[in-house]
Amino acid sequence: SSELTQDPAVSVALGQTVTITCRGDSLRIYYANWYQQKPGQAPVLVMYGKNNRPSGIPDRFSGSGSGNTASLTITGAQAEDEADYYCNSRDSSGDLSYVFGIGTKVTVL
Amino acid sequence: EVQLVQAGVEVKKPGESLKISCKASGYSFTNFWIGWVRQMPGKDLEWMGIIYPDDSDTRYSPSFQGQVTISADKSISTAYLQWSSLKASDTAMYYCARRESDNFYDYFHHWGQGTLVTVSS
Numbered sequence: 443s444s445e446l447t448q449d450p451a452v453s454v455a456l457g458q459t460v461t462i463t464c465r466g467d468s469l470r471i472y473y474a475n476w477y478q479q480k481p482g483q484a485p486v487l488v489m490y491g492k493n494n495r496p497s498g499i500p501d502r503f504s505g506s507g508s509g510n511t512a513s514l515t516i517t518g519a520q521a522e523d524e525a526d527y528y529c530n531s532r533d534s535s536g537d538l539s540y541v542f543g544i545g546t547k548v549t550v551l
Numbered sequence: 552e553v554q555l556v557q558a559g560v561e562v563k564k565p566g567e568s569l570k571i572s573c574k575a576s577g578y579s580f581t582n583f584w585i586g587w588v589r590q591m592p593g594k595d596l597e598w599m600g601i602i603y604p605d606d607s608d609t610r611y612s613p614s615f616q617g618q619v620t621i622s623a624d625k626s627i628s629t630a631y632l633q634w635s636s637l638k639a640s641d642t643a644m645y646y647c648a649r650r651e652s653d654n655f656y657d658y659f660h661h662w663g664q665g666t667l668v669t670v671s672s
Contacts, residue, residue, distance in 0.1 A: 475658040477596075484646055484665050485588075485596065490658040528596050532657050538610045540586070540598040 444468035444533045446543035453549040454519045461515045462546045464529030472532040474512030476505065479526045479545075488527075489514055516548070524550040553577040555585075555647050555663035562669045563637050570633035571666045573647030580628035581605035584650035586659060587621060587632050591643040601650065602630060637670045644668075 446466040454460035464474050473492055477485035487496050489505040502523075504515045512531075516523050526545045533539040556574045563569050573585060586601040600611040604623040611621070623630045630647055645666050648659035 473656060475656075477659075479596075484662045485648075485659075486662070487658060487660050490651075490660075491656040494656070496660060530596075530598075530658070538584075538601060539612060540601075542588075542596040542598060545595045 444531075444535070444541045446474075446529050446531065446541050448527075448529060448543040448546045450544070451547040451549065453551055454516070455551050456521065457518055459515065459517045460519055460548060461513050462527050462529075462548065464512045464514075464543050465510055466531070466541070466543075467510055468531045468534040468541060469507060469510050469512050471534050474505070474507060474529045474531050476503075476512075476514045477528045477530065478523075479528065480524075485528065519548075519550050521550050524548060553649065553661045555649060555661055557645075557647060557663040557666045559664075560667045560669070562671070564672055565637060565639055565670055567637050567670075568633070568635050569637055569668065570631050571645060571668065573630040573632075573663050575628045575630070575649070578649075580623075581625050584652075585623065585630040586648050586650055587619075587630075588646045588648060588659075589615075589643050590646065590665075596646075599632070599645075604628075604630065637668075639670050639672075641668060642670045 476489040478488045479485045493505040528545045529543040587599040589597045599615045600621045602609045604625045647663040649661040
């Protein structure tokens, strides 16, 4: 099965820009999706496909990707953006299965 | 409004059986796959499996095949995750989520609030 690799933690100053990266072979075939999870809460979808924000997600969130890499960028990070962020995609095995990255803890300083 | 409602907490002893539920509302239950995701304490998200409620077509992650059973009752718009004999290592939060897909995208948009399963003697 596939694996998705993420940096365990990143920090960003309030109002600055941070980019989280996800790498994996499955991303050569399938788009990445991104989920935000705050402590004690269920994950929330913040980005899907190449660069699609669900309704209600601020436009400071943007997505990009190329080859085996996908990225989520927060432009002008706010205190409420401090959370764990997980990437996910279909597994490249061909069957209907999925894989999640290990998550990136974003700290807003 | 799409909602997936899960019970809050289950406390069980090792060896006991358990069936947790995910009740859907606000959409046609039979038209969307429902997935299950495990999150062990302080750990990352793990995809467990997925079911299509209309015909109960089910797929499992190799890591969870044979360890759990996923089912659905379309008459009451509810998906289930069950164990026949729990282990302490099954202690985790379990989320259900609705799959959205088209020719280009495949993602989980709507999530339940999770069921915390604690297995302890």
